[in-house]
Amino acid sequence: MNDQTMTPEERAANLKGMGSSRKRVEDVRFTQGKGNYVDDIKLDGMLFGDFVRSPYAHARVVSVNKEAALALPGVIAVLTAEDLSPLGLHWMPTLAGDKQMVLADGKVLFQGQEVAYVVAEDRYIAADAVELVEVEYEELPVLTDPFEALKSDVVLREDLEGQTEGAHGPRKHHNHIFTWEQGDKDATEAVLAEADVVAEEMVYYHRTHPCPLETCGCVASMDKVTGKLTLYGTFQAPHAIRTVVSLISGVAEHNIRVISPDIGGGFGNKVGAYAGYVCSVVASIVTGKPVKWVEDRMENLMSTAFARDYWMQGKIAATKDGKITGLWCHTTADHGGFDACADPTKFPAGFMNICTGSYDIPTAYLAVDGVYTNKAPGGVAYRCSFRVTEAAYFIERMIEVLAIKLNMDAAELRRINFIKADQFPYQSALGWEYDSGDYHTAWDKALKAVDYDGLRAEQAQRIEEFKAGKTRKLLGIGLTHFTEIVGAGPVKNCDILGLGMFDSCEIRIHPTGSAIARLGTISQGQGHATTFAQIIASEIGLPADDITLEEGDTDTAPYGLGTYGSRSTPVAGAATAMAARKIRAKAQMIAAYLLEVHDDDVEWDVDRFAVKGAPERFKTMKEIAFAAYNQAIPGLEPGLEAVSYYDPPNMTYPFGAYICVMEIDVDTGEWEVRQFYALDDCGTRINPMIIEGQVHGGVTEALAIAMGQEIAYDEMGNVKTGTLMDFFLPTAWETPNYTTDHTVTPSPHHPIGAKGVGESPNVGGVPAFSNAVHDAFRPFGLVQSHMPHDHWRIWKIANGLGLHG
Amino acid sequence: MSKMHVKLTVNGKQVEGLAEPRTLLIHFLREDLKITGPHIGCETSHCGACTVDIDGKSVKSCTTFVAQVNGADVTTVEGLTNEDGSLGVIQEMFREHHGLQCGFCTPGMITRAHRLLQENPNPTEEDIRFGMAGNLCRCTGYQNIVKAISASADMLNAQKEAAE
Numbered sequence: 001m002n003d004q005t006m007t008p009e010e011r012a013a014n015l016k017g018m019g020s021s022r023k024r025v026e027d028v029r030f031t032q033g034k035g036n037y038v039d040d041i042k043l044d045g046m047l048f049g050d051f052v053r054s055p056y057a058h059a060r061v062v063s064v065n066k067e068a069a070l071a072l073p074g075v076i077a078v079l080t081a082e083d084l085s086p087l088g089l090h091w092m093p094t095l096a097g098d099k100q101m102v103l104a105d106g107k108v109l110f111q112g113q114e115v116a117y118v119v120a121e122d123r124y125i126a127a128d129a130v131e132l133v134e135v136e137y138e139e140l141p142v143l144t145d146p147f148e149a150l151k152s153d154v155v156l157r158e159d160l161e162g163q164t165e166g167a168h169g170p171r172k173h174h175n176h177i178f179t180w181e182q183g184d185k186d187a188t189e190a191v192l193a194e195a196d197v198v199a200e201e202m203v204y205y206h207r208t209h210p211c212p213l214e215t216c217g218c219v220a221s222m223d224k225v226t227g228k229l230t231l232y233g234t235f236q237a238p239h240a241i242r243t244v245v246s247l248i249s250g251v252a253e254h255n256i257r258v259i260s261p262d263i264g265g266g267f268g269n270k271v272g273a274y275a276g277y278v279c280s281v282v283a284s285i286v287t288g289k290p291v292k293w294v295e296d297r298m299e300n301l302m303s304t305a306f307a308r309d310y311w312m313q314g315k316i317a318a319t320k321d322g323k324i325t326g327l328w329c330h331t332t333a334d335h336g337g338f339d340a341c342a343d344p345t346k347f348p349a350g351f352m353n354i355c356t357g358s359y360d361i362p363t364a365y366l367a368v369d370g371v372y373t374n375k376a377p378g379g380v381a382y383r384c385s386f387r388v389t390e391a392a393y394f395i396e397r398m399i400e401v402l403a404i405k406l407n408m409d410a411a412e413l414r415r416i417n418f419i420k421a422d423q424f425p426y427q428s429a430l431g432w433e434y435d436s437g438d439y440h441t442a443w444d445k446a447l448k449a450v451d452y453d454g455l456r457a458e459q460a461q462r463i464e465e466f467k468a469g470k471t472r473k474l475l476g477i478g479l480t481h482f483t484e485i486v487g488a489g490p491v492k493n494c495d496i497l498g499l500g501m502f503d504s505c506e507i508r509i510h511p512t513g514s515a516i517a518r519l520g521t522i523s524q525g526q527g528h529a530t531t532f533a534q535i536i537a538s539e540i541g542l543p544a545d546d547i548t549l550e551e552g553d554t555d556t557a558p559y560g561l562g563t564y565g566s567r568s569t570p571v572a573g574a575a576t577a578m579a580a581r582k583i584r585a586k587a588q589m590i591a592a593y594l595l596e597v598h599d600d601d602v603e604w605d606v607d608r609f610a611v612k613g614a615p616e617r618f619k620t621m622k623e624i625a626f627a628a629y630n631q632a633i634p635g636l637e638p639g640l641e642a643v644s645y646y647d648p649p650n651m652t653y654p655f656g657a658y659i660c661v662m663e664i665d666v667d668t669g670e671w672e673v674r675q676f677y678a679l680d681d682c683g684t685r686i687n688p689m690i691i692e693g694q695v696h697g698g699v700t701e702a703l704a705i706a707m708g709q710e711i712a713y714d715e716m717g718n719v720k721t722g723t724l725m726d727f728f729l730p731t732a733w734e735t736p737n738y739t740t741d742h743t744v745t746p747s748p749h750h751p752i753g754a755k756g757v758g759e760s761p762n763v764g765g766v767p768a769f770s771n772a773v774h775d776a777f778r779p780f781g782l783v784q785s786h787m788p789h790d791h792w793r794i795w796k797i798a799n800g801l802g803l804h805g
Numbered sequence: 806m807s808k809m810h811v812k813l814t815v816n817g818k819q820v821e822g823l824a825e826p827r828t829l830l831i832h833f834l835r836e837d838l839k840i841t842g843p844h845i846g847c848e849t850s851h852c853g854a855c856t857v858d859i860d861g862k863s864v865k866s867c868t869t870f871v872a873q874v875n876g877a878d879v880t881t882v883e884g885l886t887n888e889d890g891s892l893g894v895i896q897e898m899f900r901e902h903h904g905l906q907c908g909f910c911t912p913g914m915i916t917r918a919h920r921l922l923q924e925n926p927n928p929t930e931e932d933i934r935f936g937m938a939g940n941l942c943r944c945t946g947y948q949n950i951v952k953a954i955s956a957s958a959d960m961l962n963a964q965k966e967a968a969e
Contacts, residue, residue: 027899039845
């Protein structure tokens with residue numbers, strides 16, 4: 001056992017700890033079809049729920065006739081708001097301090113809104129019964145434009161009539177939700193008034209949807225004998241769901257067990273609490289049987305968790321040499337019929353105030369107005385940390401617009417405005433303390449990697465050829481340097497429904513030297529079972545292969561706020577390291593006892609404690625583990641386990657430099673990504689293989705969003721993109737290959753220096769693709785054009801610039 | 806609704822059951838046979854999470870009635886595991902090359918890749934990207950899926966060569 005033949009490096013490699021591209025332990029199940037997703041759960045006597053949904057975007061519900069549906073054999077119940085009202089469950093609180101109808105209470109506010117919930121013996125009968133429920137509607141005027149909504153006499157939320165104070169301050173109009181202001185308005189306006197140059201533009205980030213391949217769903221199972229409710233579901237935050245279910249339903253929290261099984265992608269879609277969960281719980285309590293509800297794709301796209309929909313009016317001031325002196329932004333945020341945005345309580349527009357980006361901007365002001373319209377509620381962070389994608393897109397477009405105004409190269413404009421490495425920790429004008437960064441190094445590395453000067457020369461030549469009629473294709477070079485803010489967050493300013501956004505890890509070392517760890521987070525494809533075991537392996541010297549990781553069962557896992565906003569590694573990853581260090585501290589005492597020396601006379605060496613100056617005298621962690629269970633050690637309790645609840649002192653600030661080279665056909669609007677280079681700095685890297693995979697996937701989501709994906713409505717409030725026929729998800733065919741690269745600037749306040757990476761590629765990817773489109777047309781006078789840049793819209797740009805002759 | 810008798814071969818085993826004429830193959834597999842590898846992602850044939858192999862063709866089982874495949878030979882991802890329970894070549898290569906993340910599309914991906922490599926044992930990257938375009942993945946960006954399939958082709962060809 002006391003193997004002295006291996007070098008410390010060999011012993012470290014055997015652990016497969018941090019830095020190892022360890023293969024994923026999850027994949028043995030998934031590749032055989034042995035995952036366990038919510039729709040795979042089958043319980044005895046299980047019933048199925050299905051919704052009657054509104055075909056109208058704004059209408060009064062005059063009557064609901066259930067008779068024909070109830071007469072159908074196999075139908076158990078049809079629930080309406082009237083049935084839920086005695087329980088106080090016809091409305092539920094939202095994460096944003098608003099309330100939302102569970103089932104239509106007298107009116108509907110968006111197409112696809114839940115009107116009645118059918119419970120039947122199988123899913124086919126439930127679907128039949130949905131068709132048999134007769135609902136009489138009286139149509140009302142529809143508002144789909146937030147600017148119109150703020151002027152209209154039409155009252156969307158009659159339930160709020162007369163309420164001039166909302167959850168986030170005064171309401172200015174009956175369709176207004178909140179105004180959120182950050183920074184110094186007067187100082188910013190003064191800077192704008194005196195500036196050499198001011199560029200102004202409206203930047204719209206359109207409404208879209210996270211659309212994970214698995215839709216949302218749950219199985220509620222009330223055991224009438226024990227009084228215990230088990231709720232399986234696609235929950236990105238199982239503990240928060242347990243608390244919310246307890247608060248809403250009145251079932252005591254200790255009698256609720258929430259289980260997130262395997263989750264088929266989340267991307268923010270599975271953060272919120274939906275009507276389907278509430279109705280399934282009620283149906284199970286009423287019938288005493290398990291009830292399953294799984295939405296179909298159309299329901300998913302129409303009713304659960306949209307993302308973005310921000311109209312961002314910007315002004316950016318600079319000296320004539322290009323030094324930015326001020327940034328002003330007013331955002332009109334379309335929140336749909338209810339304010340159900342998933343943001344920390346004190347941040348009604350999320351972290352939109354990271355919109356000064358990677359730049360040293362001394363003065364800035366941001367105001368966001370939230371508005372009700374006849375669209376679905378949601379406002380989730382689609383692979384992003386609470387509106388960081390919107391902020392990054394805004395500043396990266398404004399930089400380009402300013403470059404045009406200054407007639408400067410956009411790469412150089414960025415370079416002269418970056419926050420310098422010696423300015424960290426950096427205090428931003430809008431209130432954040434950036435932890436660490438080295439933007440110039442990353443930027444130079446990226447420009448060199450793609451031969452930026454060569455690309456610009458090629459582009460200039462292409463323009464000449466185009467003008468000479470030799471080609472109909474333009475070349476766009478899309479630049480982005482983004483800074484994210486992730487890892488929410490410090491309990492002092494981050495909570496959701498009053499729950500502080502710490503996270504947790506519990507580790508138990510077994511006598512034979514293997515271990516189990518449980519976390520408050522939940523993987524949806526990020527590979528937590530693989531990577532968190534690597535953190536523990538490096539911290540306590542047991543092989544990652546000998547460490548089981550469990551998440552998602554609130555009866556066994558310690559309380560945590562879940563996985564979204566790239567918070568798992570920054571927060572739960574920190575908790576994991578801290579719990580492991582507690583174990584190591586106890587192990588040190590055990591080792592010293594076994595080696596018959598003082599605690600201070602042993603030192604840590606990869607997987608063992610050795611006597612200082614006598615490395616041949618040591619106890620491995622495996623030996624220590626056994627001793628913890630079989631030796632009576634004076635002053636120490638038996639056993640070897642620890643739990644850590646980690647309240648991060650600050651957010652983390654990953655950053656990156658992305659460059660996209662795109663060919664655009666002027667006549668058809670078709671585009672082709674010729675090259676995409678992604679440099680990410682996420683601090684300490686735990687598993688490079690998984691980081692790269694995250695970047696590939698996130699950039700592909702960005703490609704979709706920038707180049708075609710949207711939730712579009714017509715003027716009647718009909719969803720025009722309700723199936724995968726119309727809602728763009730790229731296939732392998734149109735998705736390019738990506739080149740990934742990295743620099744490493746560890747977070748100074750995180751125990752292992754890690755910052756989180758899952759969302760960076762979506763945040764940085766969207767402006768890179770969009771800027772490439774804009775850049776292609778910049779020589780012909782294009783300043784700003786709204787996403788998504790589908791073929792038709794690109795054709796329109798070309799046509800509008802007179803390029804079709 | 807009256808039910809009909811259906812009989813088919815699934816992963817090499819004879820199975821039979823009662824199904825309504827409108828029962829979809831995906832529901833028959835998942836609910837009646839408890840073969841839950843194939844998943845439902847879109848109900849419109851776009852995403853391919855439900856892909857199974859029927860008589861030597863890739864088919865989307867979410868838009869196929871079980872009645873249509875009465876008597877057919879159906880293979881799902883569960884049927885691509887080696888007899889000793891170890892991962893089949895394509896399954897192993899998806900793991901080796903990180904060709905999956907959340908795992909929801911994976912059964913359909915692997916089942917489609919299995920058929921693609923039967924149809925074309927030496928595919929180029931372009932062949933793979935075109936041949937897999939009926940299967941959507943939201944997590945991986947496809948780069949590692951393409952790699953995994955390409956590596957599977959090499960390995961299957963090497964195995965074939967060794968056997969000859």
